[in-house]
Amino acid sequence: MGIEQLGSGAAVEMYRTMVTIRKFEEQVNQLYLSAIMPGLAHLYSGEEAVAVGVCSALTSEDYITSTHRGHGHCLAKGADVRLMFAELLGKADGYCGGKGGSMHIADQERNNLGANAIVGGSAGIATGAAFSAKKRQSGQVVACFFGEGALGQGILYEVMNMASLWKLPILYVCENNLYNEYTPYQEVTAGSILKRPEAFGIPVEDLDGQNVEEVYDAASRAVARARAGEGPTFLHCRTYRYQGHHVGDINRTYYRSREEEQLWRTERDPIQLWRTRLVAAGIADEALLDRIDREVEELVKDGVEFAKNAPYPDESEVATHVYA
């Protein structure tokens, strides 16, 4: 594939979406620091190319499942910034009427089946959605996002076995950002990550998760395989989260060095890399990209304002939706 086949419109849109995620997360951090956002949030900054690369290979009918670090997935699947911020502030206008919050945003209209606060918790849901797509012959594909920490959860192997057996149309997207919370993943992960899905008969692609083009290409191949009835693919995306495990994780030097963080930020930033590539390929010039940056800035500010002004849910809402 590559940037050429992608088309310049799509390539620029990928840039815009990555910037949207980055600026969204900056605002989330702000909302936390200014004590406007209730609870915590797990920021996706640094990992944008994974969500955007994968979701750009999906149609709006395709499903995704997401994680505690899910804002990026949600935005990449096309969510509305206003409704997301509203959800993060627990407002009635939020995607889940304020009942879900950062760790449970779902966007039914774009077939985002939801973030999940149980590590690995959506692996079953995603595989079931793939099973459903296959049985309904809908042609839909599922992207199941999870961190490398989810490799510790047995259910992942259980459902990979079934996805492989029944050739389900699913992409297992492992976002390896090197840390399970505050523990380097190598300390708790034996053997080879890549060999694990392979042992279940699932092909693996080992990807530079900072390179949106590389992720997009691999995801496109995997989607094509899935739609052709050839079953699941496992995408291992090497990436990095810039911020702490969550917004409150400020002092991080006991588990990773400032130098390491700096290196990823300066050398491996997915947005900067893509920007450079777009300009070099003559697809966009700096002015266009600057304009996009400003547009996104506006969009995000507007979203925050909207959310701040939105009402809290009515008290009666506490008891609705327990049952359908």
Next chain:
Amino acid sequence: MGIEQLGSGAAVEMYRTMVTIRKFEEQVNQLYLSAIMPGLAHLYSGEEAVAVGVCSALTSEDYITSTHRGHGHCLAKGADVRLMFAELLGKADGYCGGKGGSMHIADQERNNLGANAIVGGSAGIATGAAFSAKKRQSGQVVACFFGEGALGQGILYEVMNMASLWKLPILYVCENNLYNEYTPYQEVTAGSILKRPEAFGIPVEDLDGQNVEEVYDAASRAVARARAGEGPTFLHCRTYRYQGHHVGDINRTYYRSREEEQLWRTERDPIQLWRTRLVAAGIADEALLDRIDREVEELVKDGVEFAKNAPYPDESEVATHVYA
């Protein structure tokens, strides 16, 4: 290794133990058919070489964990036939005072940590025992028996990961008898069984589970590795159960053919194969082996009589041992 290094005494003992298991199970089936045994039992007949090969490589201090199909493991670890039958009949003299029954026999004196009626349910216990042995520097090794059906249980992968990470002294012994209850394992098992442990960094041996010598040799190598601090080994033992999934599973042709059963019984019987080998190697003659057969017959009959005559537990026992 091979039969030569094993020593003729040990080689003949292995024969005796396999015969003991076979004749024990025949009696269990009898007890079921004559409605003397409460509940059900899962017979080990046909798989004797696995338990005996592995346990012959262990000391009495080493641990095992066992399964719903556990009589063979228990006997191979040296259990008393009388106390086993008593347990199967729910008698006070049984290994667990009648409280455990066929699926929960444990033999604390020989460090058999117990059978388990949850498929894969003892994988955690076995790995914990190995962790304990390592931490206590006791030099003990653990053999964790499970059927290939347990490959469906996520916890197995969780604990193999830890065993590999921390180089725990454990043998994961997969008894692949081709069926999960009434379902051929290939229908529910994707990819490659052998590659699964490998993906977690655990070396695998693929073994003829009907050949007690081959199993013993591999287990001895694995035990040596474990004692040397080199971590876990996965033994894949290809075997077959002669009887139904449990004693009540009489009509089996809908999931496997009579021919298949017959073939294993006549061509691949572990006891017959070992008998032939012992005689051929000049380690034992037919007369000796016939005598052993008769001795075992007596032992097993005696065990059944003992159990039949043993008293049921006192009613007060129902409420003891809930807490230590």
Next chain:
Amino acid sequence: MSMPDTMLRETQESGRIITMGEAIREALAQEMRRDSRVFIIGEDVAEAGTPFKVLQGLVDEFGTDRVIDSPISEPGITGLGIGAAMTGLRPVVDIMFGDFLPLASDQIINQAAKVHYMSGGKLKVPLVIRTTLGATRRSAAQHSQSLHAIYSHIPGLKVAVPATPYDAKGLLIQAIRDDNPVIFFEDKMMYTVKGPVPEEPYVIPFGQAAIMQEGTDVTLVATSSMVYVALDAAKLLADQGISAEVINVRTTSPLDRDTLIRSAMKTTRAVVIDEGYQQYGVTAEIASVIAEGAFYYLDAPVKRLGAMDVPVPFSPPLEDLTVPTPERVVRVVQSLFNQ
């Protein structure tokens, strides 16, 4: 287990007697014919028709595409069921023994029960988990539990505990048509119990207890097979001149509080009988609901009779001590009249 008179009466009217196992199979078959979104997944459900043989024959009619043998992966198949339910199918997940539900408990408690609420009502999980409860099969501690209290505790789940073939069919059809996750507990000992069951499909709404027998002196509230224990106890009590009203709870969640409280108000005494562990079990909820709701009418404390608070022992004479029996119920009832 003996068939109660009321049921015999119904039988004469309906004309058809089948077993509980047949009623369940018929409910599944009829719903699968009606709605192509319904499918079954579980261990040995297809050719084997489960170890209890309850599903036997379904695979012949519906094929291995809709009656699916799974790996031994309770968390995985439950998760798969949830995802399928969220995206347009109506899965019936078979968890062979209720004792295995804890393996799938994260999926049940943290996912299935909460998806609808967490999404602000946008997603739903029309999932049925069919499973079993009940002891006295000599299956020991890991195959004999009645764990329905755990799932009745969790908002977002519904829990059915059918007592008769009629219940089983009507509640199972309701469960399949319900847009919420339902845990459907079948007593393993009851598959061969017979009773009248209409041939055409019908639903029993959740949250409606059934009065199996009217009475005036004491209310016996029972779940699942304990309904038969209560009915047998009622017979013994009748011989002693005590008239017992017997209520079949049918669904522990939602619970038909009104029927229970009204009956206890009338009889002024109540005993709650359930086969789950007594401590923090189903009897606790029901007893406290009645004790609170009928407080000013009660002439004696509400009594509970659950399973003994011990792991289920294998040894038959011990196991038999752990479950409620008609004799034990009678003794408890008598104690309410002697104070």
Next chain:
Amino acid sequence: MSMPDTMLRETQESGRIITMGEAIREALAQEMRRDSRVFIIGEDVAEAGTPFKVLQGLVDEFGTDRVIDSPISEPGITGLGIGAAMTGLRPVVDIMFGDFLPLASDQIINQAAKVHYMSGGKLKVPLVIRTTLGATRRSAAQHSQSLHAIYSHIPGLKVAVPATPYDAKGLLIQAIRDDNPVIFFEDKMMYTVKGPVPEEPYVIPFGQAAIMQEGTDVTLVATSSMVYVALDAAKLLADQGISAEVINVRTTSPLDRDTLIRSAMKTTRAVVIDEGYQQYGVTAEIASVIAEGAFYYLDAPVKRLGAMDVPVPFSPPLEDLTVPTPERVVRVVQSLFNQ
């Protein structure tokens, strides 16, 4: 949360005030010094000292051999803990959020709770699972549950729900020395609550509730942080001339039935307060125990105040509605005097 007068009094005597988090850390450190078999395993327990920072510093003293960072494998580490406990060690398994216990429920319910019984007393499982409960941290439905009722239901397990730093240290040391599996629930909101705690190691026996404040008109029975809610309610009630006795349950299993019943007999009224879901929850067991045991003394029905029967919502104004508050307790108590 305010410190009750009784505790202030004890403080003046003992002379040392520390937080609940410190009390827990001290209990662990002292037991690890005393007994080399004790070790800790869990996610981010070592250098990070858990996300709650409760274990901070332990790894410095005891090393990564005894304070072990694990993969994110709740079933696996629980199973490993059980096996280690059966073979001579005394593991303390850290399950970060109580909401994750369902992942490990097969290991807890089918293995840990039953090994001793199933083996006829030959094997034992001296295991502690430290975990958390409690809402109002704006952590939404999968990080806010109080699931202690589920484990209190299972024979073979013990369940501690400490309310004060003094409880926490004494109950945790007891849990570690206990030869049975103990699930130890810490309220996440209470780690910074301060109270008097003796420096030397001590144990609080399981099954002994603490009367936090004596009273004559109504008994408030509470678990964990709900003890503070009850104490605050008692203050408000005192202003209205109602004298409340406040009981801290300390362990739901074993449950100190005698203390609860005796108190209700004395006051003639009782309200049970717990942060778990109300339906089939801890309040049901305790209320039915009191309603039965004190039946002939009660002047009003025993009332229950659990969490609302809804998944915990994220939105703060909604979440705050789901948990018992002093004001809600007062309203319920008042209703007992108006009938």
